[in-house]
Amino acid sequence: AQTVxxxxxxxxxxEAETVTLSCTYDTxxxxxxxxWYKQPPSRxxxxxxxxxAYKQQNATENRFSVNFQKAAKSFSLKISDSQLGDTAMYFCAFTLSSGTYKxxxxxxxxxxxxx
Amino acid sequence: EPEVTQTPSHQVTQMGQEVILRCVPISNHLYFYWYRQILGQKVEFLVSFYNNEISEKSEIFDDQFSVERPDGSNFTLKIRSTKLEDSAMYFCASSLTDSTDTQYFGPGTRLTVL
Structure with missing residues (x-):
């Protein structure tokens, strides 16, 4: 069974500093x-x-980037130039590419x- | 940008009562999901729905639960006889295609069973 x-x-x-959130998974x-999902308060x-997983290159979206280490089963999120609007709950999530929807x-x- | 919406935002009910939680997925999406989060615990998958039938369900999704797409826009979760342990935040989600596509989540309905 998979776990996160x-x-x-x-x-x-x-504010303006960099922070890294950790996530490990097992499969x-x-x-x-x-x-990575962000849930602001009451939103x-x-x-x-x-x-x-088949892509070796780490994904990036503006100030957000990941460090994907497939062998280590690690998927951390780096937020650069942190802003007040980044205050939120952050969830790491996993899904298989076939055989399941969850x-x-x-x-x-x-x-x-x-x- | 299109969003998933859910109503009500908070529902309070007595144990043993039936509740229906409503969701309006993004209009061109074909796959629909329900998740729940008990306070302080992980978000857990309940069920996925495609082409008017359940495509996958978890062990949590027992006979007390049912889902329906009564029309072209709504997606509902019914709990027939609520228990105290059903108190949780319930999230609806939708995606254009299957699990390889991103799921878009609604704001949730907080269900409190007294």
Missing amino acids: TQSQPEMSVQ SESNYYLF QMILVIRQE YIFGTGTRLKVLA
């Missing part, structure tokens, strides 16, 4: 997708970034950006 682990329940970062499959989860989520990391 986020070992940092809470983190804080100063015996080789084809899958990984996601819905929105996709931050997505990574296909996402498996980690427990989340609550990030607070300090002014």
